[in-house]
Amino acid sequence: MGAGASAVQLAVALTAYFIVETVTEDDYGVPPSAFGFLCLLVAAPLIVPVAGLLFAIALPVPVHKVAAWAVRRAGGPSPRRTLLLPAAFTAFAAAFAALWAVPLALLGAGYLTAWAWLTAGTVPPLLAMARYRRAEAARETPYTRLGIWFHAFGATVLLVPATVGALALATMGGVIEEYEPPQLTAGRLAGEWEGPDEALIQLDADGGAALIDAPMGPEGEGCQGVGDWSIDEEEYGYRDAVRVTGCGDEQFWLIAGTDSRPELSVLVGDPDVGDVRIFLPRTP
Known part of the structure; x- marks a missing residue:
């Protein structure tokens, strides 16, 4: 589930990034290329799942295993462990992200910025994985990989247009300020x-x-x-x-x-x- 949730998150994040950059940055009078946008639409269904899988292997999956193990070691009744799990997810996500931020910083990204983004990007897939674990326990049968990716596809179909609509409303409402060139004398x-x-x-x-x-x-x-x-x-x-x-x-x-x-x-x-x-x- 970690790969599917990471892929959904990546699709939403890329959509938001593209829209915000288009609205707030100077295009120097050159509109985005229609051909480039078409290539992006064709390539995204292939690239996003692979990128989601790689991200899940790097952060959400190992963090989930370590955090779940730590909560089990802490003991206590099941409701208490369920309440502790989000805090454990956040703590271990921050710790793992601190390690992965090092190579990104060496490549030129700011360390604190990379650490913050990696931490924030790891927590939602972790919560989705925990939710699926509870659902599997309730139905007593595990989800198939095909079923997980089908759910991820459905979530993407819903969340990407919702992101576009929300950002459009934010732009019209002035929350996101459109780029305006300077008026120079x-x-x-x-x-x-x-x-x-x-x-x-x-x-x-x-x-x-x-x-x-x-x-x-x-x-x-x-x-x-x-x-x-x-x-x-x-x-x-x-x-x-x-x-x-x-x-x-x-x-x-x-x-x-x-x-x-x-x-x-x-x-x-x-x-x-x-x-x-x-x-x-x-x-x-």
Whole structure:
């Protein structure tokens, strides 16, 4: 049961993560790829069960065995042991997660963050496993593996749409704040903006512009030139952009980032799979 419960939890978590990231993060004017989403839908039924199985082997299954053994060793009447089990699950989940968080921290994740997420992700499958153990004892026959995965599939079919609906309501209610690009004045945009490979855009206060190895055109060739710039308010899609000339055709740079960390971005290449180049204000 641990693998099935872990798979359900993973499906719900991935759905929530995808929606929250889509709503709260800047897409730089590039919507999610329809082809990529289709591939995800096709691959998810294969990947999620395997990932759930691996996670169950790593944490919920051994934690359940150790916690159940510890509660039995503590003795006492059965109702008391039943009440102790959730606390034992949480304690041993935290202990096992502390060990598994070490390799994740070595890979770059924050140790405390990894530990907290692993602990939180281990407890629900443990509770589901305990619930199934009690149900098996009541019916006096164990569930088959096919039956367990059938229940997991049914739970996924119910919980994933429920997650989508709940997050949609949270977004409409303002609990989850949608990303809004900063509204920058010409005074804040004026200055030097640095990009990849030492590319530079200089926006002068008088409307002049100078470009050094700036990506221009559909292929993003590096360009050097002198021209002018201006703000196009919500004329490029749904958000403000900076219109820059100096290398042939004019180029539109989206005003992106946040008010405290503004960015200028431009899409190079195909609109679905192109490369987004990001420029930041040059620091002295």
